[in-house]
Amino acid sequence: MRAIMTAELRRVWNTCLWSWQGWTAAWASEKTLRQWTIVNALSVGLSFWVDMSPAERAVIWAFGLLILAAELMNTGLEEVVDYISTATDPRAKKAKDCGSAAVALTALAGGVAWLVVLIG
Numbered sequence: 001m002r003a004i005m006t007a008e009l010r011r012v013w014n015t016c017l018w019s020w021q022g023w024t025a026a027w028a029s030e031k032t033l034r035q036w037t038i039v040n041a042l043s044v045g046l047s048f049w050v051d052m053s054p055a056e057r058a059v060i061w062a063f064g065l066l067i068l069a070a071e072l073m074n075t076g077l078e079e080v081v082d083y084i085s086t087a088t089d090p091r092a093k094k095a096k097d098c099g100s101a102a103v104a105l106t107a108l109a110g111g112v113a114w115l116v117v118l119i120g
Contacts, residue, residue: 022076026071026072026075029075030071030075033071033072033075036067036068036071039067040068043060043061043064043114044060044061044064047061050117050118052117056117059113060110060113060114060117063109063110064110067103067106067107069106070102070103070106074099074100077095077096077099078096078099081096
């Protein structure tokens with residue numbers, strides 16, 4: 001039992017380490033991730049200034065995290081596309097554009113959440 005727990009703790013540790021390495025690599029190279037992080041920090045601060053319930057605040061924060069997650073996935077997608085080939089290909093453009101659209105839609109959903117909280 002102890003060996004299983006040790007192996008699982010090592011696995012959790014490695015997952016956290018790899019996730020941190022992914023974050024720092026993206027942070028170093030992706031201006032948009034840094035911009036979305038600033039927007040999220042402002043959004044969290046604003047969520048304390050605006051009168052809202054804890055559930056509404058949680059939704060706002062969750063959408064902010066989803067925007068960052070979408071940006072990280074888009075970064076990963078772009079890296080893979082660029083690694084596979086430097087040639088111009090309509091499929092590569094489509095893949096990158098779809099990743100960008102996913103970030104935009106996630107951000108739009110976050111904006112809608114803010115609107116609903118502010119109007120409601």
